[in-house]
Amino acid sequence: MTPVPYLYFNGSCEAALSAYARIFGGEITALMRMKDMPDPAIPQSAAEMVMHATLTLPNGALIMASDNFRGDSAETSNISLTMNFDTVEAAKAAFDALADGAEIQQDFGPQFWTDGFGALKDRFHIRWQISAPQKAF
The missing domain is CATH 3.10.180.10 (2,3-Dihydroxybiphenyl 1,2-Dioxygenase, domain 1)
Incomplete structure (x- = not known):
């Protein structure tokens, strides 16, 4: 069993994972947008936000992430x-x-x-x- 961090962003998920892929040498291996959900109950303004994404690092480790289209994901201070x-x-x-x-x-x-x-x-x-x-x- 391997723990996989799942990060939440308030609209900057794709930019963050792109930066991490460049910095750590990884690759975004999955990216689904809010508009790709079946019968999405989201505002049109959130259609291009990331519903789910996976960053695969060179050693095979994963970081998963998504946007919170409501924009209310709290910052956390108890994990890094x-x-x-x-x-x-x-x-x-x-x-x-x-x-x-x-x-x-x-x-x-x-x-x-x-x-x-x-x-x-x-x-x-x-x-x-x-x-x-x-x-x-």
Whole structure:
């Protein structure tokens, strides 16, 4: 069994997943719009919003997401997505890409457990922890 995060956006789902695909090297492998639902009971203004999408990362991990056409998905402060990279350089590059328009919670840099770690809330209001490999203890 593998947990799969499911993210909710208030109209920016497609832009967010496109950014994450570029940053992490993944691919959007499924994308259905609100208008594709049988007998959709949604306002016409929401027709192009994402009803469901899947981002497949290079290692096969998934991130699923959708838009909330009502626009009332609350930001959450009690969870973040952690991405572990094979090198400090790859982790720093991902952190820097996510940092565009983000609220930096911890600058990327060495920590006692790793040579590179940073935390932020990106421009889509998703919290991330970006980490290089852990040190051996």
